[in-house]
Amino acid sequence: EIVLTQSPGTLSVSPGERATLSCRASQSITSNYVAWYQQRPGQAPKLLVYGADSRATGIPDRFSSSESGTHFTLTISRVEPEDSAVYYCQQYGSSPLFAFGPGTKVEI
Amino acid sequence: QVQLQESGPGLVKPSQTLSLTCTVSGGSINNGDYFWSWIRQPPGKGLEWIGYIYNTGNTYYNPSLKSRVTILVEMSKNQFSLTLTSVTATDTAVYYCARAPVGLSSYFDHWGQGALVTVSS
Numbered sequence: 001e002i003v004l005t006q007s008p009g010t011l012s013v014s015p016g017e018r019a020t021l022s023c024r025a026s027q028s029i030t031s032n033y034v035a036w037y038q039q040r041p042g043q044a045p046k047l048l049v050y051g052a053d054s055r056a057t058g059i060p061d062r063f064s065s066s067e068s069g070t071h072f073t074l075t076i077s078r079v080e081p082e083d084s085a086v087y088y089c090q091q092y093g094s095s096p097l098f099a100f101g102p103g104t105k106v107e108i
Numbered sequence: 109q110v111q112l113q114e115s116g117p118g119l120v121k122p123s124q125t126l127s128l129t130c131t132v133s134g135g136s137i138n139n140g141d142y143f144w145s146w147i148r149q150p151p152g153k154g155l156e157w158i159g160y161i162y163n164t165g166n167t168y169y170n171p172s173l174k175s176r177v178t179i180l181v182e183m184s185k186n187q188f189s190l191t192l193t194s195v196t197a198t199d200t201a202v203y204y205c206a207r208a209p210v211g212l213s214s215y216f217d218h219w220g221q222g223a224l225v226t227v228s229s
Binding site: 051 | 213
């Protein structure tokens with residue numbers, strides 16, 4: 001069974017700063033099978049980035065993703081106050097077929 | 109723009125069966141380009157994928173829940189449903205329905221607003 005680990009648990013940043021969120025997989029997967037979501041309090045998760053580095057409709061280019069082996073990164077280049085949320089990575093294709101990481105809380 | 113909406117009882121007694129329905133609007137559930145999934149989130153915790161159904165009726169469940177889960181589709185109503193048997197307090201969660209495109213890469217591009225189900229006597 002694949003396990004996704006996200007770090008840090010909580011990330012405190014100031015507006016305009018760069019935020020780097022990490023997701024590590026317990027076994028080899030490719031970035032084509034990784035997606036990132038943003039969840040604000042009381043809301044459903046919202047798709048941000050999927051595949052190698054494709055942004056969902058309406059997502060600003062401040063959000064980008066990258067891969068290095070089993071290490072995946074979501075970068076918010078210039079954090080804005082509305083980016084305060086929990087961010088989840090998700091993989092597709094291993095067992096279970098869809099799996100989520102535990103999340104990183106971003107505090108602005 | 110496709111929209112998904114969960115509905116069902118908000119309170120279920122321990123050992124009983126949880127049942128939820130997801131109604132899809134703005135698109136056909138018979139579209140073979142998508143998986144239709146259920147995902148849950150216990151209060152204050154992370155996301156857990158429960159399973160999906162395809163327009164053929166084929167299903168795929170999370171092994172951790174497979175023995176207790178059934179997902180069905182009702183094309184005429186553009187709905188799909190979730191039943192979870194023998195529930196306990198650990199099944200208390202917000203239950204989301206979501207759509208995922210079929211392909212080499214898949215992800216959840218549209219979500220319902222979620223339905224809180226509490227398991228308590």
